[in-house]
């Protein structure tokens with residue numbers, strides 16, 4: 001009998017030490033490629049941000065509005081991650097910014113080797129022109145992306161008002177790994193039982209100096225603080 005759940009199936013023999021070992025090797029290889037990506041991004045002249053959130057919390061909308069505000073001032077490139085389709089990359093290209101779509105074919109996160117390929121395509125699209133900011137929109141998921149360094153300089157986790165203010169407590173590893181938390185869709189606060197104070201204190205309990213910025217990208221609220229955060233990352 002299986003001693004995990006009590007079912008009648010014969011347990012599959014698993015060498016737990018071996019599983020842990022393979023997992024560690026995978027993460028170590030990923031981290032090595034991530035460091036190479038960071039150097040690559042710096043050679044491209046850029047600072048990179050990895051955007052992580054549940055599906056639909058407003059990552060692509062935030063990028064569209066960010067591009068609107070920064071176009072003509074900064075050179076931006078975007079790497080999009082999704083299970084399927086070019087949809088998000090097409091939304092970004094409509095704003096006049098080069099965008100590479102990485103499709104994982106079912107994979108729940110981007111990893112550093114995929115982003116490495118994406119950087120080369122982005123460079124090719126820009127025909128040697130330097131970038132100031134590269135955004136990497138991760139696959140929508142609050143679990144798996146946290147474990148994978150992509151070579152970003154800053155990790156931004158988005159939490160939208162309709163998802164509920166309990167999410168930092170439920171997904172602590174992801175929030176703990178962030179450099180910035182954006183509470184998005186704050187225009188919906190009057191319609192949802194979302195407690196901004198509770199969400200902020202849950203984040204601070206995980207990581208006391210983690211900044212939390214509330215914003216509503218489509219309405220423009222809070223966008224000035226986000227843009228200031230981005231500008232402060234650039235070399236003077």
Ligand SMILES: Nc1nc2c(ncn2[C@@H]2O[C@H](COP(=O)(O)OP(=O)(O)O)[C@@H](O)[C@H]2O)c(=O)[nH]1
Nearest residue numbers: 055056057058059060061062185216217218219
């Ligand atoms: N009310 C409101 N809706 C938003 C806002 N930002 C995005 N949305 C909507 O949320 C949905 C998902 O947005 P999207 O950017 O595609 O999310 P992603 O899956 O995280 O990239 C879309 O219908 C957007 O119009 C916002 O600030 N306020």
Ligand SMILES: [Mg+2]
Nearest residue numbers: 059060088137
């Ligand atoms: Mg998106």
